[in-house]
Amino acid sequence: MDKTQLDKLAMLSRLEFTPEKLASFEPSLRSVLAFVEKIGGVDTAGIPPMAGVTTTAGTPERADVAVIPADPVARRAELQACAPKTEMGFYVVPKIVE
Amino acid sequence: MTEMLRWSASEALAKLANGEVSSVELTKAVLARVEGRNAEINAYITVSGERALAMAAASDARRKAAKLSGKAAGALEGLPIAVKDLYCTAGIRTTAGSKILDNFVPAYESTVSGKLWDAGAVCVGKLNMDEFAMGGSGENSAYGVARNPWDTTRVPGGSSSGSSAAVADFQCFMATGSDTGGSIRQPASMTGIVGIKPTYGRCSRYGMVAFASSLDQAGAMARTVEDAARMMQVIAGHDPKDSTSSPQAVPDWLGGLDGLNVKGLRIGLPKEYFIDGMDARVRGVIMDAVKKFEAAGAVVKEIRLPSTEFALAAYYIVAPAEAASNLARYDGMRYGLRVEGKNLLETYIKSRSAGFGDEPKRRIMVGNYVLSSGYYDAYYHKAMQVRTLLVREFAAAFEQVDVIMTPTAPNPAFKIGEKVSDPVALYLEDAFTVTVNMAGLPGISVPAGVVEDRGVKLPVGLQIIGRHWDEAGILRVGRAWEKLRGEWSPPQ
Numbered sequence: 001m002d003k004t005q006l007d008k009l010a011m012l013s014r015l016e017f018t019p020e021k022l023a024s025f026e027p028s029l030r031s032v033l034a035f036v037e038k039i040g041g042v043d044t045a046g047i048p049p050m051a052g053v054t055t056t057a058g059t060p061e062r063a064d065v066a067v068i069p070a071d072p073v074a075r076r077a078e079l080q081a082c083a084p085k086t087e088m089g090f091y092v093v094p095k096i097v098e
Numbered sequence: 099m100t101e102m103l104r105w106s107a108s109e110a111l112a113k114l115a116n117g118e119v120s121s122v123e124l125t126k127a128v129l130a131r132v133e134g135r136n137a138e139i140n141a142y143i144t145v146s147g148e149r150a151l152a153m154a155a156a157s158d159a160r161r162k163a164a165k166l167s168g169k170a171a172g173a174l175e176g177l178p179i180a181v182k183d184l185y186c187t188a189g190i191r192t193t194a195g196s197k198i199l200d201n202f203v204p205a206y207e208s209t210v211s212g213k214l215w216d217a218g219a220v221c222v223g224k225l226n227m228d229e230f231a232m233g234g235s236g237e238n239s240a241y242g243v244a245r246n247p248w249d250t251t252r253v254p255g256g257s258s259s260g261s262s263a264a265v266a267d268f269q270c271f272m273a274t275g276s277d278t279g280g281s282i283r284q285p286a287s288m289t290g291i292v293g294i295k296p297t298y299g300r301c302s303r304y305g306m307v308a309f310a311s312s313l314d315q316a317g318a319m320a321r322t323v324e325d326a327a328r329m330m331q332v333i334a335g336h337d338p339k340d341s342t343s344s345p346q347a348v349p350d351w352l353g354g355l356d357g358l359n360v361k362g363l364r365i366g367l368p369k370e371y372f373i374d375g376m377d378a379r380v381r382g383v384i385m386d387a388v389k390k391f392e393a394a395g396a397v398v399k400e401i402r403l404p405s406t407e408f409a410l411a412a413y414y415i416v417a418p419a420e421a422a423s424n425l426a427r428y429d430g431m432r433y434g435l436r437v438e439g440k441n442l443l444e445t446y447i448k449s450r451s452a453g454f455g456d457e458p459k460r461r462i463m464v465g466n467y468v469l470s471s472g473y474y475d476a477y478y479h480k481a482m483q484v485r486t487l488l489v490r491e492f493a494a495a496f497e498q499v500d501v502i503m504t505p506t507a508p509n510p511a512f513k514i515g516e517k518v519s520d521p522v523a524l525y526l527e528d529a530f531t532v533t534v535n536m537a538g539l540p541g542i543s544v545p546a547g548v549v550e551d552r553g554v555k556l557p558v559g560l561q562i563i564g565r566h567w568d569e570a571g572i573l574r575v576g577r578a579w580e581k582l583r584g585e586w587s588p589p590q
Contacts (some may be wrong), residue, residue: 012470013422013462014429014446015454025456028521032414032464035522039411039480042487049482052312052342053298053489053538061341078205084436093431094442 001030099268099590100127107177107271107325114161114176121161121176125154125220128178132222132269140244141254141264143183144191145223150178153220160218172218173332180270182261183224184231184307185211185316190221194307195229195239195257198428198435198453208305209337210274210316217332222270226260229455230425231281231309233257234527237518238457245514246289248589249554252511255285261319262289266588272320272329278309279413280507280531282317283543287506287559290545290588292326292576293319297567298538299344302337310420311342313413313535321588323544323576327351330569344567351573358574360582361395366499370406371530376508379549383558384505387546390582391503401495401502405487406533412488413532414525415468415481422465425458460521485536492537496565501575504530506543506559510551530561540569544576545586557588 001009006026010017017025069075076089085092102110102119113119129147136142157176164171181187184194186204193199207215215221228238236244236259244259246252247267254263258275262285265273275282277295286293294317301316308314318329331352336345367388372381392398430436430449437448454462468477495502507527517523534541543559550556560579564572580586 009463009467009470012466013459014426014443014450015459015462016447016451025460028519029460029463031520031522032460032525033467035525036411036414036464036468036477039408039415039484040476042405042408042480042484044480044483044487047483047486049479050485050489051482053485053536059299059341059343060336060338060345062338075205080432081205082202082433084430084434091432094439094445096442 001033099131102127103131103268104590106322107320107328108322110271111174111177115171121154121157121220122151124176125150125178125222128222128270135267135269138245138250139247139263139267139269140242141226141260141267141269142180142223143193143195143226143241143260146190146221149190150220150222153215154178157218157220172216173328174214175218176220177218177271178220178222179214179272180222180225180261180264181211181214181274182227182258182276184227184276185274186305186307187211187221187224190224192224192307193241194231195227195241196453196455196458197240198450200435202433204305206305209302209339210306210333213333214274225258225264225273228257228259228457230307230421230458231257231276231278232421232457232461234280234284234524235259235512235517237514238455240455243514246511248290248511248556252513253288255288255507255511257281258285258319262286262291262293265289265291265319265321268590272318272325274329274333275317275319276306277315277317277535278313279417279535280528282319283531283541283559283561284507284527286319286543287557288511290557290586291319291321292323292542292544293317294326294330294542294569294573295534295540296330296334296569297540299342300334300540300569302340302343304337304339308424310417311424312420313417315535323573323580324352324355326542327355327573346567349570351570354570355573355577358578360391360578363391363396363501363575364499365391365396365398366401366495366502367398368401368403368406368495368502368504370403371504376505377510380505380508380510380558383547383549384503384560387560387579387583388503391579394582399499401498403491403495403533405484405491408484409488409533409536410525410529412481412484413528413536414464415477416485416536418461418465419469419478420465421458422462422469425462428453457521488533489537492539501571502563504561504563506530506561510549510556510558534563539566540564540572542572542576544579546583
């Protein structure tokens with residue numbers, strides 16, 4: 001993996017590294033990727049992929065109905081108590097339209 | 099240490115029931131132990147002392163009222179326990195071991211922790227862990243490493259490092275853990291306690307900070323199999339808020355715990371888990387345990403799980419891929435750390451770069467790499483195929499045997515710092531546990547014996563793997579092993 005690919009991967013990951021940090025980080029990343037490359041050695045021809053183990057059929061889902069709290073304004077305040085920035089019940093985020 | 103802290107959870111519950119001790123007394127004793135020990139062991143990230151005492155007083159009042167009205171008390175009424183810091187607890191900070199959630203106080207409760215409080219348990223606090231459950235030593239916590247009570251220069255395993263350390267150090271009667279690739283069983287093995295990861299889907303994941311959603315599962319950590327069964331009995335079951343939790347009924351695990359006749363039990367020993375280069379002392383302890391089962395009438399068979407060799411590589415593709423997606427939510431907008439940038443993108447990048455530690459960053463990068471265009475087929479798709487092979491091989495093995503036994507981890511607890519510079523060396527510690535998560539099976543680690551390393555006695559765990567949904571089977575075999583093994587206690 002060259003510097004351009006690493007930079008692209010960092011951007012996809014929404015992460016940034018100082019050049020010094022990247023220099024110390026890169027070898028470990030490389031060794032992990034070298035380790036997982038081992039998987040190329042297994043014959044999987046004709047084997048279906050499995051994204052998750054579905055051990056039971058028909059797990060029920062909740063009805064797709066919005067649950068309105070008894071006091072929506074108070075509940076909103078509780079949920080927004082952890083927000084970095086709010087104003088009048090809204091989340092304040094950086095401007096995306098110039 | 100007062101005598102009451104040495105009680106098992108089951109003993110403590112019996113004494114609470116007969117009025118020999120109150121929940122307030124028990125909780126005060128636990129809090130005093132935590133206060134005296136946490137600076138050294140660092141098992142707790144947050145101690146919720148005031149709340150614990152209030153919960154204990156409420157529990158004592160409930161017990162009194164229940165007695166008067168002839169009602170039964172809750173299954174864990176008055177018992178001081180602690181939860182891994184990735185279970186959202188309403189009103190108590192939940193960090194998942196990360197600085198990005200340093201100020202996160204959830205407005206809602208995870209289903210698992212909610213069930214524990216509903217059963218009457220008292221919350222002592224939130225337990226240390228590797229950041230986002232990524233690690234096998236506890237050293238990836240942003241809140242410092244938890245230490246192993248058997249030797250405080252060593253790790254207590256991970257990622258449920260605070261859970262294993264607190265239970266082994268008598269700083270709570272039992273604790274929740276979570277297990278994505280061995281994070282309950284491996285630390286249980288390294289601290290000489292019991293840890294059970296149930297079948298995928300047995301417990302709700304609602305309100306658990308997600309790492310790898312197709313692998314994550316809640317479970318119990320305790321000092322005896324009976325105590326672990328007691329916690330599992332409370333936390334298992336379907337939850338409408340988690341569509342991957344199973345609707346099937348939860349059996350009475352506690353009731354049938356002692357019902358196993360070892361005679362005729364078919365035990366499988368997979369050749370691939372007794373590899374060259376593994377710690378010979380660990381192998382010795384496990385083989386001694388197997389011989390005791392054999393002497394008691396069990397039938398031991400060698401079995402083959404040929405794809406085991408590729409399981410770890412497959413796991414370290416699947417888990418980071420899911421982690422990269424799950425951790426995309428930490429963007430500094432609605433909760434968690436925000437570091438302002440010039441625009442939205444820069445704010446995302448600065449927030450995430452400042453908030454995540456090295457291991458989550460590494461796994462996000464690996465995850466995005468294996469999912470990216472041009473690499474998907476060679477990595478992620480291939481890993482999903484290996485998963486199918488693993489499931490098939492386990493299914494074939496379980497046609498021949500009732501349970502599979504392996505060492506839980508290839509090595510006993512290692513020194514703090516010993517493997518920190520080499521992530522792959524640390525990943526290898528998961529070699530015997532990840533297969534169980536990949537196949538969604540239940541597994542339990544029960545203390546098997548001790549080995550001596552550089553003059554220190556260290557515990558080794560026996561892993562018992564069962565068929566899907568057969569928690570009853572592995573709990574019974576674990577309990578049978580406790581009887582064959584005899585008395586056991588972490589250092590006091």
